Amino acid sequence: MSLVAEQEIIVHFSDKGWSDAHRSRSVSKPRIKKIPPERRRVRLGFPAQRTWYQKLIVRLKDDPQFLRTVVQFAFLLLVIWIGVEFHLFVKWGVSNGSEPFFERPPGVEGFLPISALISLKYWLETGIINGVHPSGLFILLAIVATGLFLKKAFCSWLCPIGTLSESLWILGKRIFKKNLTVNRWLDYPLRSLKYLLLLFFVSVILQMDVTALKTFIYSPYNKVADIKMYLFFANIDSFALWTILIFVALSVVIKNFWCRYLCPYGALLGFLSFLSPLKITRNKSTCVDCELCTRACPANIRVHKVGRVWSDECMSCFACVEVCPVKDTLNMKVSKNMRPVPSWVFGGLVAGTFVAITGLAMLAGKWQNEIGKEEYQRRFQQLDSPAYQHNRGSVPDYGPHD
Numbered sequence: 001m002s003l004v005a006e007q008e009i010i011v012h013f014s015d016k017g018w019s020d021a022h023r024s025r026s027v028s029k030p031r032i033k034k035i036p037p038e039r040r041r042v043r044l045g046f047p048a049q050r051t052w053y054q055k056l057i058v059r060l061k062d063d064p065q066f067l068r069t070v071v072q073f074a075f076l077l078l079v080i081w082i083g084v085e086f087h088l089f090v091k092w093g094v095s096n097g098s099e100p101f102f103e104r105p106p107g108v109e110g111f112l113p114i115s116a117l118i119s120l121k122y123w124l125e126t127g128i129i130n131g132v133h134p135s136g137l138f139i140l141l142a143i144v145a146t147g148l149f150l151k152k153a154f155c156s157w158l159c160p161i162g163t164l165s166e167s168l169w170i171l172g173k174r175i176f177k178k179n180l181t182v183n184r185w186l187d188y189p190l191r192s193l194k195y196l197l198l199l200f201f202v203s204v205i206l207q208m209d210v211t212a213l214k215t216f217i218y219s220p221y222n223k224v225a226d227i228k229m230y231l232f233f234a235n236i237d238s239f240a241l242w243t244i245l246i247f248v249a250l251s252v253v254i255k256n257f258w259c260r261y262l263c264p265y266g267a268l269l270g271f272l273s274f275l276s277p278l279k280i281t282r283n284k285s286t287c288v289d290c291e292l293c294t295r296a297c298p299a300n301i302r303v304h305k306v307g308r309v310w311s312d313e314c315m316s317c318f319a320c321v322e323v324c325p326v327k328d329t330l331n332m333k334v335s336k337n338m339r340p341v342p343s344w345v346f347g348g349l350v351a352g353t354f355v356a357i358t359g360l361a362m363l364a365g366k367w368q369n370e371i372g373k374e375e376y377q378r379r380f381q382q383l384d385s386p387a388y389q390h391n392r393g394s395v396p397d398y399g400p401h402d
Helices: 015-025 052-062 064-094 106-111 113-126 134-150 153-157 160-176 184-206 210-217 225-234 238-253 257-261 264-273 292-296 319-323 343-363 373-380
Strands: 279-282 330-333
Touching: 052 064, 052 343, 064 106, 064 153, 064 160, 064 225, 064 319, 064 343, 064 373, 106 113, 106 134, 106 225, 113 134, 113 184, 113 210, 134 153, 134 264, 134 343, 153 160, 153 264, 153 343, 160 238, 160 257, 184 257, 184 264, 238 257, 292 319, 319 330
Parallel strands: none
Antiparallel strands: 279 330
């Protein structure tokens, strides 16, 4: 290292804490690191700010984890709002119209990924944006766009499941003082599960021709798929409930258990992230090998060993960037020679990309579906009939009036 030792940063670990970290992460034992004053990264502070909103603005600009938390919970509140609206809509439907009518919120289609993938292929094959679940298609396109340009930022900045998963492992760490880390020999096979699930869904959809795609999209089942999803969770059986509770328990003790091992969306974004121009980039010449970046990474990526983070598990959460003690050493960049992208700009790109694509659908009149109130009222009364079932993309035959 070429840096002159003028001041010191001491990385403290208890003996127990070091032992756990070493066994699980295989990171060399931390040492006292020398950093000259001019190279030390300035930590966040508010000495010149006098009002609460000035402090808030500065913190949003300079504290990436605070900014990310604000974006996460703003999006989570939006999803909860959509959930409440959809609950009231279903309540009206199952009451046969005796309850007050509430419009169905199109945003609920974000929880229909299979229908969205089928709509995407149908659109690419025919150029037609179907009127059954159009918003689901645009939500999928927004998610794909973030993966192409911003790595897996959707997972750590916007996804409500990702926010819940992160909250659970943070809770587990506070309760048990640490999270379990799966050994590499088991971690890699488990991580492949989400790719196998994605491959299964994609392979089934790829085998469908245009006729099969159209048959599924306009089927009675697909027209009420969101309603059936709601009723599944509202009337959940004991097996499904215990399965969810086991996933919750595992997410408390293992960081991002669902996202890391089972989420097909995470697999899709992980694959697309290799194409993303923006990546965490380390300046090897100024790095002091303190390994704080690796320890801060919730995805267990060995950031201190690479020049650019290509890992499919990187969620662009900026945790590693935030803890780096040396200026201009760890940043989000398009390339090593380009200027870093600040966290507030990156967060704006994540939220802005999603809002821009879904907003475009609203402006183009492709957000609301074409199913009217009277049709929904009729279909609510037929939900248990055979026409409203499906099997791996195959739906029963139906007539023009079904």
